[in-house]
Amino acid sequence: MSTNQLWTIDKIKKILNKPFFDLLFIAQNVHRKNFTANKIQISTLMSIKTGLCPEDCKYCAQSARNNTGLKNQQLVELEQVINAAKKAKDSGATRFCMGAAWRNPNDRDMPLLEQMIKSVKNIGLETCMTLGMLNEQQAYRLAKAGLDFYNHNLDTSPEFYNNITTTHSYQDRLNSLNVVRKANIKICSGGILGLGETVDDRIHLLSQLANLPKPPESIPINMLVKIKGTPLANNNNIDPFEFIRVVATTRIIMPKSYIRLAAGREYMNEQTQALCFIAGANSIFYGEKLLTTLNPSCKKDRLLFNKLNITTESNIIDAKEQQVSNNKYYDASIQ
Numbered sequence: 001m002s003t004n005q006l007w008t009i010d011k012i013k014k015i016l017n018k019p020f021f022d023l024l025f026i027a028q029n030v031h032r033k034n035f036t037a038n039k040i041q042i043s044t045l046m047s048i049k050t051g052l053c054p055e056d057c058k059y060c061a062q063s064a065r066n067n068t069g070l071k072n073q074q075l076v077e078l079e080q081v082i083n084a085a086k087k088a089k090d091s092g093a094t095r096f097c098m099g100a101a102w103r104n105p106n107d108r109d110m111p112l113l114e115q116m117i118k119s120v121k122n123i124g125l126e127t128c129m130t131l132g133m134l135n136e137q138q139a140y141r142l143a144k145a146g147l148d149f150y151n152h153n154l155d156t157s158p159e160f161y162n163n164i165t166t167t168h169s170y171q172d173r174l175n176s177l178n179v180v181r182k183a184n185i186k187i188c189s190g191g192i193l194g195l196g197e198t199v200d201d202r203i204h205l206l207s208q209l210a211n212l213p214k215p216p217e218s219i220p221i222n223m224l225v226k227i228k229g230t231p232l233a234n235n236n237n238i239d240p241f242e243f244i245r246v247v248a249t250t251r252i253i254m255p256k257s258y259i260r261l262a263a264g265r266e267y268m269n270e271q272t273q274a275l276c277f278i279a280g281a282n283s284i285f286y287g288e289k290l291l292t293t294l295n296p297s298c299k300k301d302r303l304l305f306n307k308l309n310i311t312t313e314s315n316i317i318d319a320k321e322q323q324v325s326n327n328k329y330y331d332a333s334i335q
């Protein structure tokens with residue numbers, strides 16, 4: 001972390017606690033200065049190795065310690081990744097994120113992971129992987145294969161982290177982010193809200209992210225998906241306005257980062273999602289599934305984009321919508 005903290009806890013707290021409309025107004029202004037208004041980036045996720053993770057993250061369906069009835073799957077074959085990436089590209093995604101339920105990748109898997117990166121890039125998509133902790137050599141190998149982003153979330157504050165995960169430390173997470181940065185791979189790192197953390201924990205998480213030597217290029221903000229069989233299955237729901245406040249504060253203190261409205265959209269109504277976009281979120285996961293849980297259907301998301309006049313970076317979705325409205329017009333004209 002930089003010694004000269006640009007974003008002190010106090011400064012962040014003052015922003016987060018502003019009157020709600022002032023907060024949104026400032027965040028939307030910052031957003032418009034740094035990004036094209038009404039445009040979002042879409043990423044598609046694929047689980048390339050599912051379940052039986054040795055780590056004990058209390059929210060996660062894939063930890064071997066949690067009895068979630070999940071169907072486990074070994075590292076998938078290259079062809080499955082290529083097929084899923086082609087489908088994602090056709091549906092309008094510009095980034096393909098591959099996730100593995102590992103503490104860290106094993107060196108024997110590196111050649112296949114490198115092939116996956118090269119193949120997905122060949123299809124014309126940005127690549128992202130999330131494979132757990134990385135050492136320097138692994139980060140350099142992934143970078144050399146062409147990996148654009150590495151996702152490794154800090155998830156919550158350093159103070160609360162040990163209540164959520166005990167098999168690795170906050171410092172381990174920071175070390176991996178450091179090797180990713182050194183290998184010149186862009187960082188995707190954010191957190192989860194709804195773990196039982198306090199508002200101060202959220203502020204401390206944001207301060208960690210904003211005070212990294214360079215803020216993450218991409219910041220996923222997940223809302224806890226409560227999974228039966230995990231210790232957090234009965235947590236209280238987070239108030240949508242509190243969630244939106246965190247999105248807006250993230251936008252203000254990290255003006256140039258993409259902010260992804262990540263897990264939990266399936267449980268948010270359209271109005272909450274729209275307020276998150278006003279607050280500065282400009283990226284989502286698109287596709288019926290996240291890693292093991294459901295995401296809104298593509299049809300539902302397309303309808304929402306249409307209602308909000310949102311366009312996407314690839315424009316493929318927008319072209320599809322155009323086609324739908326042309327068809328509607330045609331249908332109407334022949335009646």
Ligand code: SAM
Pocket residue numbers: 059060061099100101102103130131132151152153155191192222223224225226227263264291
């Ligand atoms: N094993 C790797 C790791 O821990 O970095 C990669 C996969 S892990 C599933 C990626 C991220 O997904 C976690 O850091 C967490 O932020 C998010 N996540 C996992 N389960 C979640 C849940 N039930 N609700 C919300 N977010 C979740």
Ligand code: DTB
Pocket residue numbers: 045061097099130151153190220221222225262263290291292293294
């Ligand atoms: C991130 O921040 N969220 C994604 C991605 N990075 C890998 C994962 C969400 C997982 C939600 C629970 C599940 O589907 O298992």
Ligand code: SF4
Pocket residue numbers: 053054055056057060061062063064100101102103132
């Ligand atoms: Fe889940 Fe990743 Fe934790 Fe493993 S390390 S339990 S996959 S969040």
